[in-house]
Amino acid sequence: MSKKNDSKNEEMRFEHDPKGPIGEFFAPIAGYGVTISSFFRPTVTEQYPREPARVMPRFHGRHQLNRYADGLEKCIGCELCAWACPADAILVEAASNTPEAQYSPGERFGNVYQINYLRCIFCGMCIEACPTRALTMSNDFELATYTRADDIYEKQDLLVPLSDGMLAPPHPMVEGLNDGDYYRGAVSGATQSQIDWVKEHRPEDPSLANARVVAKEEVR
Ligand code: SF4
Numbered sequence: 001m002s003k004k005n006d007s008k009n010e011e012m013r014f015e016h017d018p019k020g021p022i023g024e025f026f027a028p029i030a031g032y033g034v035t036i037s038s039f040f041r042p043t044v045t046e047q048y049p050r051e052p053a054r055v056m057p058r059f060h061g062r063h064q065l066n067r068y069a070d071g072l073e074k075c076i077g078c079e080l081c082a083w084a085c086p087a088d089a090i091l092v093e094a095a096s097n098t099p100e101a102q103y104s105p106g107e108r109f110g111n112v113y114q115i116n117y118l119r120c121i122f123c124g125m126c127i128e129a130c131p132t133r134a135l136t137m138s139n140d141f142e143l144a145t146y147t148r149a150d151d152i153y154e155k156q157d158l159l160v161p162l163s164d165g166m167l168a169p170p171h172p173m174v175e176g177l178n179d180g181d182y183y184r185g186a187v188s189g190a191t192q193s194q195i196d197w198v199k200e201h202r203p204e205d206p207s208l209a210n211a212r213v214v215a216k217e218e219v220r
Protein backbone atom coordinates (compact mmCIF):
# COMPACT_ATOMS: atom_id res chain seq x y z
CA MET A 1 0.00 0.00 0.00
CA SER A 2 1.33 3.45 -0.96
CA LYS A 3 2.22 6.15 1.54
CA LYS A 4 -0.55 8.32 0.08
CA ASN A 5 -3.19 5.69 0.83
CA ASP A 6 -1.78 5.24 4.33
CA SER A 7 -2.21 8.92 5.20
CA LYS A 8 -5.75 8.93 3.75
CA ASN A 9 -6.75 5.95 5.92
CA GLU A 10 -5.23 7.69 8.93
CA GLU A 11 -7.33 10.80 8.28
CA MET A 12 -10.50 8.72 7.88
CA ARG A 13 -9.85 6.88 11.10
CA PHE A 14 -9.91 10.09 13.17
CA GLU A 15 -12.62 11.89 11.22
CA HIS A 16 -15.81 12.70 13.17
CA ASP A 17 -19.18 11.67 11.80
CA PRO A 18 -20.53 14.66 9.88
CA LYS A 19 -23.32 16.52 11.75
CA GLY A 20 -26.62 17.35 10.11
CA PRO A 21 -27.99 20.93 10.08
CA ILE A 22 -29.77 20.46 13.47
CA GLY A 23 -26.61 19.02 15.03
CA GLU A 24 -24.60 21.92 13.67
CA PHE A 25 -27.14 24.38 15.10
CA PHE A 26 -27.08 22.93 18.61
CA ALA A 27 -23.38 22.04 18.70
CA PRO A 28 -22.26 25.22 20.56
CA ILE A 29 -24.70 24.56 23.45
CA ALA A 30 -24.56 20.75 23.50
CA GLY A 31 -21.99 20.78 26.30
CA TYR A 32 -24.47 22.59 28.55
CA GLY A 33 -26.84 19.66 28.12
CA VAL A 34 -24.42 17.40 29.98
CA THR A 35 -24.11 19.98 32.76
CA ILE A 36 -27.84 20.62 33.08
CA SER A 37 -28.73 16.91 33.07
CA SER A 38 -26.23 16.40 35.96
CA PHE A 39 -28.18 18.90 38.10
CA PHE A 40 -30.93 16.32 38.57
CA ARG A 41 -28.69 13.37 39.43
CA PRO A 42 -28.01 12.39 43.07
CA THR A 43 -24.83 13.93 44.51
CA VAL A 44 -22.01 11.42 44.87
CA THR A 45 -19.31 13.77 46.13
CA GLU A 46 -18.12 12.87 49.66
CA GLN A 47 -17.19 15.75 51.95
CA TYR A 48 -14.20 13.90 53.44
CA PRO A 49 -12.52 14.79 55.81
CA ARG A 50 -15.25 17.14 57.09
CA GLU A 51 -17.62 14.17 57.13
CA PRO A 52 -16.34 10.65 57.88
CA ALA A 53 -15.83 8.52 54.79
CA ARG A 54 -17.95 5.42 54.48
CA VAL A 55 -16.27 2.04 53.97
CA MET A 56 -17.72 -1.43 53.66
CA PRO A 57 -18.07 -3.33 56.98
CA ARG A 58 -15.41 -5.89 55.96
CA PHE A 59 -12.94 -3.23 54.76
CA HIS A 60 -9.34 -4.15 55.67
CA GLY A 61 -7.96 -1.26 57.72
CA ARG A 62 -5.55 -0.96 60.62
CA HIS A 63 -5.07 -4.13 62.68
CA GLN A 64 -6.13 -4.47 66.28
CA LEU A 65 -5.17 -6.87 69.04
CA ASN A 66 -8.24 -7.91 70.99
CA ARG A 67 -8.95 -8.78 74.62
CA TYR A 68 -11.21 -11.16 76.50
CA ALA A 69 -14.06 -9.72 78.57
CA ASP A 70 -11.99 -9.75 81.77
CA GLY A 71 -9.23 -7.69 80.10
CA LEU A 72 -6.70 -10.47 79.40
CA GLU A 73 -5.08 -10.29 75.96
CA LYS A 74 -6.13 -12.80 73.32
CA CYS A 75 -2.66 -12.94 71.72
CA ILE A 76 -0.69 -15.98 72.82
CA GLY A 77 2.50 -15.07 70.95
CA CYS A 78 2.32 -18.09 68.62
CA GLU A 79 3.75 -16.11 65.64
CA LEU A 80 1.40 -17.76 63.15
CA CYS A 81 0.38 -14.31 61.88
CA ALA A 82 4.02 -13.44 61.22
CA TRP A 83 4.62 -16.71 59.36
CA ALA A 84 1.48 -16.21 57.24
CA CYS A 85 2.38 -12.66 56.22
CA PRO A 86 3.59 -12.57 52.59
CA ALA A 87 5.19 -9.15 53.11
CA ASP A 88 7.14 -10.02 56.26
CA ALA A 89 5.45 -7.08 57.96
CA ILE A 90 4.86 -8.61 61.41
CA LEU A 91 7.33 -9.19 64.22
CA VAL A 92 6.23 -11.16 67.30
CA GLU A 93 8.32 -12.07 70.31
CA ALA A 94 6.54 -14.17 72.91
CA ALA A 95 7.22 -14.37 76.63
CA SER A 96 6.00 -16.73 79.34
CA ASN A 97 3.07 -15.90 81.57
CA THR A 98 3.87 -16.33 85.24
CA PRO A 99 1.61 -16.39 88.33
CA GLU A 100 2.86 -12.87 89.11
CA ALA A 101 2.36 -11.57 85.56
CA GLN A 102 -0.39 -13.28 83.55
CA TYR A 103 -1.22 -11.25 80.43
CA SER A 104 -3.16 -13.85 78.42
CA PRO A 105 -4.79 -17.22 79.10
CA GLY A 106 -2.34 -20.10 78.72
CA GLU A 107 1.43 -20.30 78.83
CA ARG A 108 2.61 -17.39 76.67
CA PHE A 109 1.66 -13.92 75.54
CA GLY A 110 2.82 -11.54 72.81
CA ASN A 111 5.52 -9.53 74.56
CA VAL A 112 6.70 -7.66 71.47
CA TYR A 113 4.25 -7.12 68.63
CA GLN A 114 5.01 -4.89 65.66
CA ILE A 115 3.36 -4.32 62.29
CA ASN A 116 5.29 -2.40 59.66
CA TYR A 117 2.73 -0.50 57.60
CA LEU A 118 5.36 0.39 55.01
CA ARG A 119 5.27 -3.30 54.08
CA CYS A 120 1.69 -4.33 54.83
CA ILE A 121 -0.51 -4.84 51.76
CA PHE A 122 -3.70 -5.32 53.83
CA CYS A 123 -4.29 -8.80 52.41
CA GLY A 124 -5.71 -10.15 55.67
CA MET A 125 -3.78 -13.43 55.66
CA CYS A 126 -2.48 -12.73 59.16
CA ILE A 127 -5.96 -12.49 60.64
CA GLU A 128 -6.96 -15.72 58.92
CA ALA A 129 -3.96 -17.47 60.49
CA CYS A 130 -4.60 -16.28 64.05
CA PRO A 131 -5.92 -19.21 66.11
CA THR A 132 -7.47 -17.12 68.89
CA ARG A 133 -9.02 -14.24 66.89
CA ALA A 134 -6.60 -12.01 68.75
CA LEU A 135 -5.75 -10.21 65.54
CA THR A 136 -8.50 -8.59 63.47
CA MET A 137 -8.65 -5.62 61.13
CA SER A 138 -10.56 -2.44 61.86
CA ASN A 139 -12.09 -0.01 59.35
CA ASP A 140 -9.50 2.67 60.17
CA PHE A 141 -7.69 3.70 56.99
CA GLU A 142 -6.19 6.98 58.21
CA LEU A 143 -2.62 5.74 58.53
CA ALA A 144 -0.65 8.62 57.04
CA THR A 145 2.36 9.64 59.12
CA TYR A 146 5.18 12.17 58.90
CA THR A 147 8.09 9.78 59.47
CA ARG A 148 8.89 6.24 58.39
CA ALA A 149 9.45 5.22 61.99
CA ASP A 150 5.84 6.14 62.83
CA ASP A 151 4.66 3.58 60.27
CA ILE A 152 5.87 0.78 62.54
CA TYR A 153 3.04 0.19 65.00
CA GLU A 154 3.98 -1.27 68.36
CA LYS A 155 1.85 -3.46 70.60
CA GLN A 156 0.51 -0.48 72.56
CA ASP A 157 -0.66 1.11 69.28
CA LEU A 158 -2.52 -2.04 68.23
CA LEU A 159 -3.98 -3.31 71.50
CA VAL A 160 -7.64 -2.29 71.90
CA PRO A 161 -8.27 -0.07 74.93
CA LEU A 162 -10.00 -1.60 77.92
CA SER A 163 -13.77 -1.57 77.49
CA ASP A 164 -16.02 -0.65 80.36
CA GLY A 165 -15.92 -3.48 82.90
CA MET A 166 -12.50 -4.86 81.92
CA LEU A 167 -9.60 -5.20 84.33
CA ALA A 168 -6.11 -4.29 83.09
CA PRO A 169 -3.67 -7.22 82.93
CA PRO A 170 -1.57 -8.69 84.35
CA HIS A 171 -3.94 -10.61 86.57
CA PRO A 172 -4.79 -14.29 87.04
CA MET A 173 -7.23 -16.13 84.79
CA VAL A 174 -10.77 -16.72 86.04
CA GLU A 175 -10.39 -19.40 88.66
CA GLY A 176 -11.20 -22.90 87.49
CA LEU A 177 -11.07 -22.04 83.76
CA ASN A 178 -8.39 -22.91 81.21
CA ASP A 179 -7.36 -21.23 77.96
CA GLY A 180 -9.79 -23.45 76.02
CA ASP A 181 -12.70 -22.14 78.12
CA TYR A 182 -11.61 -18.60 77.36
CA TYR A 183 -11.47 -19.37 73.64
CA ARG A 184 -14.95 -20.92 73.75
CA GLY A 185 -16.36 -17.67 75.17
CA ALA A 186 -16.92 -18.77 78.77
CA VAL A 187 -15.67 -15.50 80.23
CA SER A 188 -18.06 -12.56 80.38
CA GLY A 189 -16.16 -10.28 82.77
CA ALA A 190 -13.80 -10.05 85.71
CA THR A 191 -14.48 -12.00 88.89
CA GLN A 192 -14.18 -10.67 92.42
CA SER A 193 -11.02 -12.70 93.07
CA GLN A 194 -9.32 -11.19 89.98
CA ILE A 195 -10.24 -7.72 91.20
CA ASP A 196 -8.97 -8.54 94.69
CA TRP A 197 -5.67 -9.73 93.18
CA VAL A 198 -5.18 -6.46 91.30
CA LYS A 199 -6.17 -4.48 94.41
CA GLU A 200 -3.48 -6.30 96.34
CA HIS A 201 -0.72 -5.97 93.72
CA ARG A 202 -1.59 -2.65 92.02
CA PRO A 203 -3.94 -0.73 94.30
CA GLU A 204 -3.56 2.42 92.17
CA ASP A 205 -4.59 0.71 88.91
CA PRO A 206 -7.20 2.98 87.24
CA SER A 207 -9.08 0.05 85.69
CA LEU A 208 -10.18 -1.03 89.18
CA ALA A 209 -12.73 1.80 89.17
CA ASN A 210 -14.52 0.46 86.08
CA ALA A 211 -14.10 -3.30 86.48
CA ARG A 212 -17.49 -4.99 86.36
CA VAL A 213 -17.74 -7.91 88.75
CA VAL A 214 -19.19 -11.06 87.27
CA ALA A 215 -20.26 -13.76 89.68
CA LYS A 216 -18.34 -16.99 89.28
CA GLU A 217 -21.55 -18.87 88.42
CA GLU A 218 -22.21 -16.34 85.59
CA VAL A 219 -18.82 -17.01 84.03
CA ARG A 220 -19.57 -20.57 83.03
S1 SF4 B 1 -2.57 -7.77 56.11
FE1 SF4 B 1 -1.25 -9.11 54.84
S2 SF4 B 1 0.61 -7.91 54.48
FE2 SF4 B 1 -0.49 -6.90 56.18
S3 SF4 B 1 0.42 -7.76 58.03
FE3 SF4 B 1 -1.38 -9.03 57.53
S4 SF4 B 1 -0.59 -10.73 56.26
FE4 SF4 B 1 0.99 -9.11 56.32
Ligand code: SF4
Binds near residue numbers: 074130
Ligand atom coordinates in the same frame (compact mmCIF):
# COMPACT_ATOMS: atom_id res chain seq x y z
S1 SF4 C 1 -1.93 -12.29 66.86
FE1 SF4 C 1 -2.74 -14.38 66.77
S2 SF4 C 1 -1.41 -15.45 65.28
FE2 SF4 C 1 -0.33 -13.57 65.90
S3 SF4 C 1 1.00 -14.20 67.59
FE3 SF4 C 1 -0.92 -13.45 68.50
S4 SF4 C 1 -2.21 -15.29 68.75
FE4 SF4 C 1 -0.55 -15.84 67.33
